[in-house]
Each structure stands twice: as C-alpha cells, then as structure tokens.
Amino acid sequence: MNRDNDHSTQCIVLISGFAFRHKISKDGKRQIVSIHLAGEVINLQSLFLEAMDHNLQALARCSVVLIPISALRSLIFARPPIYAAFIIRSMVEASIYREWILNNGWRDARARIAHILCEFAVRSDALGINHGGIYNLPMTQEQIGDAVGLTAVHVNRTLKSLSNDGLITQSADCSAPTA
Amino acid sequence: MNRDNDHSTQCIVLISGFAFRHKISKDGKRQIVSIHLAGEVINLQSLFLEAMDHNLQALARCSVVLIPISALRSLIFARPPIYAAFIIRSMVEASIYREWILNNGWRDARARIAHILCEFAVRSDALGINHGGIYNLPMTQEQIGDAVGLTAVHVNRTLKSLSNDGLITQSADCSAPTA
DNA sequence: CGGGAACTTGATGCGCGTCAACTAGCGTGG
DNA sequence: CCACGCTAGTTGACGCGCATCAAGTTCCCG
Numbered sequence: 001m002n003r004d005n006d007h008s009t010q011c012i013v014l015i016s017g018f019a020f021r022h023k024i025s026k027d028g029k030r031q032i033v034s035i036h037l038a039g040e041v042i043n044l045q046s047l048f049l050e051a052m053d054h055n056l057q058a059l060a061r062c063s064v065v066l067i068p069i070s071a072l073r074s075l076i077f078a079r080p081p082i083y084a085a086f087i088i089r090s091m092v093e094a095s096i097y098r099e100w101i102l103n104n105g106w107r108d109a110r111a112r113i114a115h116i117l118c119e120f121a122v123r124s125d126a127l128g129i130n131h132g133g134i135y136n137l138p139m140t141q142e143q144i145g146d147a148v149g150l151t152a153v154h155v156n157r158t159l160k161s162l163s164n165d166g167l168i169t170q171s172a173d174c175s176a177p178t179a
Numbered sequence: 180m181n182r183d184n185d186h187s188t189q190c191i192v193l194i195s196g197f198a199f200r201h202k203i204s205k206d207g208k209r210q211i212v213s214i215h216l217a218g219e220v221i222n223l224q225s226l227f228l229e230a231m232d233h234n235l236q237a238l239a240r241c242s243v244v245l246i247p248i249s250a251l252r253s254l255i256f257a258r259p260p261i262y263a264a265f266i267i268r269s270m271v272e273a274s275i276y277r278e279w280i281l282n283n284g285w286r287d288a289r290a291r292i293a294h295i296l297c298e299f300a301v302r303s304d305a306l307g308i309n310h311g312g313i314y315n316l317p318m319t320q321e322q323i324g325d326a327v328g329l330t331a332v333h334v335n336r337t338l339k340s341l342s343n344d345g346l347i348t349q350s351a352d353c354s355a356p357t358a
Numbered sequence: 359c360g361g362g363a364a365c366t367t368g369a370t371g372c373g374c375g376t377c378a379a380c381t382a383g384c385g386t387g388g
Numbered sequence: 389c390c391a392c393g394c395t396a397g398t399t400g401a402c403g404c405g406c407a408t409c410a411a412g413t414t415c416c417c418g
Contacts, residue, residue, distance in 0.1 A: 023281045031281040045270045048263070053274050080256070084227070087266060090273065091224045095232050097276035102202045102210040104283040105328030109406075140364065149284035154406055156366065288374075319396065333374055335398060 008052065010066040012042050017062020018138050022146065023054045032147035034096065035059075035139075037123055044090055047072060060138045104149045109158045112148040117168065134171075187231065189245040191221050196241020197317055201325065202233045211326035213275065214295075214318075216302055217241075223269055226251060239317040283328045288337040291327040296347065313350075 019042050022032045033054060036042045042056060046069060076083035096119075103115045120137055124130045141159065142152040150158070162168045198221050201211045212233060215221045221235060225248060255262035275298075282294045299316055303309045320338065321331040329337070341347045 021277075023277060025281060025285060029285040031284045033277045033280045045273065048267050048270050049274075054277060077259070087269075088227050090266075090269060091227050094224065094269065094273050094276060095228075097273060097280065098200075098202060098212045098233060101212045101276065101279050101283060102204060104280060105210045106204060106208040142364080151407060152365085153367090153408080156364095157406090160366085321396080330375060331397085332376080332399090335396095336374090339398085 008046060008050065009069055011044070011046060011069055011072050012056070013065040013067065014038055014040050014042050015063045015065055018059035019056060019062060020059055020143070020147075021054050021056055030146045031149070032143065033100070034093065035120065035147070037127055038062075038129070039127060041086075041089070044086060044093070047076070047086065059143070109148075109150055109154055110162065112150065113144065113155060113158050114162065114167070116144065116148055187225060187229070188248055190223070190225060190248055190251050191235070192244040192246065193217055193219050193221050194242045194244055197238035198235060198241060199238055199322070199326075200233050200235055209325045210328070211322065212279070213272065214238075214299065214326070216306055217308070218306060220265075220268070223265060223272070226255070226265065238322070288327075288329055288333055289341065291329065292323065292334060292337050293341065293346070295323065295327055 014036055016038050018038075019036045020032050021034045021036070021042070022030050024030055043052075046052070076086060099115075099119075103112055107115065117137070121130065121135050124135050129136075139147075140152075141155040144150075145152045145155040148155075159168070159170070163170060193215055195217050197217075198215045199211050200213045200215070200221070201209050203209055222231075225231070255265060278294075278298075282291055286294065296316070300309065300314050303314050308315075318326075319331075320334040323329075324331045324334040327334075338347070338349070342349060
C-alpha cells in the first residue's frame with residue numbers, strides 16, 4: 001500500500017474479496033486480529049484515531065474504494081444517523097474482539113478452528129455470499145493459525161480431524177465448512 | 180447487580196477501585212476481557228448497543244456513579260466534542276482488545292503475565308495512582324489466569340519465576356510489579 | 359521442466375493442564 | 389478464647405496437547 005493510498009488519510013471500503021488486520025510481535029510472530037468481508041469499511045478507527053496500531057492486508061485479490069477521511073468526517077457530522085451507524089459498527093467489532101479473546105484464551109485447537117470457521121460462515125450468510133452451505137474461505141492454513149494462535153502444522157492436523165469426524169468437508173480450491 | 184442498577188439503563192462510572200468484564204464459555208471457563216481502573220465509564224457500549232455480550236464484576240470494593248443512559252445520550256448529542264471523546268475512548272478500548280488477542284495468542288506464560296502487569300502499571304501511572312514504582316493490583320492469581328488464559332497454578336509458578344529473576348517483587352497485601 | 363508456495367505426515371520434546379496435598383490468613387460462631 | 393470453615397496461595401507428580409524439526413507431496417506458474 002503506497003503513500004497515495006495511505007490509510008491514515010483515506011478510509012478503505014472493501015468492495016469484493018477479503019482482508020484482514022494483523023499485528024506483529026517483537027519476536028516476529030504474526031497475530032491476525034480481525035477478518036473483513038466485502039462491504040465493510042476496514043479502517044473505521046482512522047476516522048477518530050491518528051495512529052495505527054496494526055497492519056492491513058488483503059486476502060487474495062480484492063477490490064477497494066478509497067474515501068478521503070476529511071470527506072467522511074464532514075458526512076458523519078452533517079448526518080447524525082450515519083455517524084451513529086459507524087459507531088454501532090465499531091461497537092460490534094469490539095464485541096467480536098472480545099469473542100476472539102475468549103476463543104484464543106481457553107479453547108483447544110478443535111474449538112478455536114471450529115469457531116473461526118463458524119464465524120466466517122455466519123458472516124458470509126449475513127452477506128448472502130454462501131452457496132448452499134458451501135463457503136469460500138480464502139485463508140491458508142498458516143493464516144488460520146495466525147488468527148487462532150496455532151502453528152500451520154497443527155491447524156492441518158486439526159482440520160483433518162474435523163474432516164474425519166464429518167464435521168466439515170473441504171474442496172479443492174478452498175474450504176467448505178458446514179455447521 | 181439488581182434491577183434498579185441494571186447496566187442496560189444506566190451507565191456506570193467507576194469512582195474508586197477496580198472492575199473487570201468477563202465472558203463465560205459453555206464449558207464454564209471464565210475469560211476476563213478487560214480491566215477497568217478508577218475514572219473510567221465501564222459500559223460505554225451500552226450507549227449504543229442494547230444487548231450485553233458479557234458480564235461486569237467488581238474487583239474488591241469499589242464505588243460507582245450511575246448515570247441514566249437517556250441523560251448521557253442527550254448530553255452527547257447536544258455536545259459533539261463530548262460525543263467524540265466517548266468514541267475515541269471506545270476506539271482506544273478496541274486497540275487494547277487487539278493487544279489482548281495478540282497477548283493470548285502466541286506468547287508463553289511469562290510474557291503474558293508480564294504484559295498484563297505492565298499494562299496495569301502504565302495505566303496506573305497515567306492515573307497517577309502508583310506509589311513510587313509500587314502498584315496495587317487487586318487481582319487473585321486465578322483472576323490473572325482467567326485474563327491471560329492460564330490456570331491459577333501456572334500463574335503462581337510463573338509469578339514465582341519472575342520473582343526469582345528479580346523482575347518483580349511482591350508484598351503481602353497485594354502485588355507490586357516493577358518494570 | 360524447474361521452482362516455489364501450500365499442504366501433509368511422522369518423530370520428538372516441552373509447556374502447561376490436571377490432580378492432589380498442604381499451608382496461611384481471616385472472618386464467624388460457639 | 390479457640391474451633392471451624394472458607395478462600396488464596398504453594399508445591400509436587402504426571403500426562404497430554406501442541407510446538408518444533410524434518411521430509412516429503414501436490415499443484416501452480418514460469
């Protein structure tokens with residue numbers, strides 16, 4: 001992401017595809033803190049905070065629209081309902097963060113991975129982008145591991161285990177979890 | 180917390196003492212998702228969301244002030260800067276959530292506990308309630324464990340280990356971490 | 359046909375959970 | 389006053405879940 005598209009001056013709307021946000025710890029580990037689907041403004045907090053405490057990254061190919069922050073600020077101050085909608089969206093994101101803290105805290109590998117698959121399925125349903133119980137999850141096993149705090153190797157074994165138990169089925173190009 | 184003080188109709192300002200928010204998973208594990216010090220409004224999201232996805236609990240004795248949500252709503256809509264201040268506070272909380280996701284994701288026991296102690300110290304400093312490098316942390320080892328996803332037994336061992344290495348010192352009534 | 363990224367699978371070891379026993383402190387009631 | 393019970397903390401033994409290391413297989417793309 002070059003200087004012209006700097007997310008400190010532009011808000012980014014994800015039009016198609018997927019993106020995620022992550023932090024890098026001092027020892028080089030990457031922790032994915034949120035996943036974003038089409039239709040979401042993926043750096044809402046830039047409207048209110050100057051500093052960025054994490055990084056944005058696209059999952060596979062995606063298209064975005066950039067809106068200058070100054071324009072969005074004018075909009076929300078002129079239209080209180082839009083302002084409120086953005087705030088509520090942020091609150092919902094905070095709720096998802098809390099859920100992730102719980103997910104990474106106590107659960108074992110099967111539960112963590114099942115949770116992230118289910119969350120993805122529910123959000124895909126809400127957007128109407130599932131195909132009859134088939135979901136397109138464009139994350140590598142390493143990325144899943146970075147989201148739930150497991151190594152790619154163990155993610156692999158756990159997915160196999162879920163698969164063997166008939167809880168999920170995977171297709172070639174991507175994965176297709178079913179409840 | 181009885182019906183009269185219901186946090187679905189009142190906002191709670193922590194005047195003195197400490198409080199935390201937690202979620203209970205289906206298997207009975209408790210995950211603490213945030214800690215609150217004196218001076219903070221501890222259920223800001225109630226201004227915007229009806230549902231409460233987690234629980235509030237006091238750490239030891241504390242005093243609070245209750246403000247009807249309707250009154251706060253009137254205030255923030257009448258005074259945009261106050262509105263904005265609340266939003267920014269929420270964004271900062273979201274940032275702390277992201278940090279906790281990272282903390283619980285990859286770090287080992289020593290790093291997790293050191294992080295929560297340091298976060299507590301920094302926030303205490305910001306409030307000016309430290310006493311020359313001495314901090315009063317009113318959490319039991321079990322609560323620390325519930326915050327970072329470790330058992331009380333292992334928190335105990337890890338604190339001992341940090342103590343033996345001279346990284347922290349503990350006094351009788353509570354703990355006194357030093358950087 | 360070569361090379362790299364993602365996935366797969368096995369062997370080994372350690373960090374942390376679990377179980378259990380014990381101590382210390384503190385409030386309550388006899 | 390001491391007996392009692394409860395909560396928090398402490399320590400040891402043992403086992404499992406997951407990390408780590410390593411080798412290999414696909415599969416895509418040049």
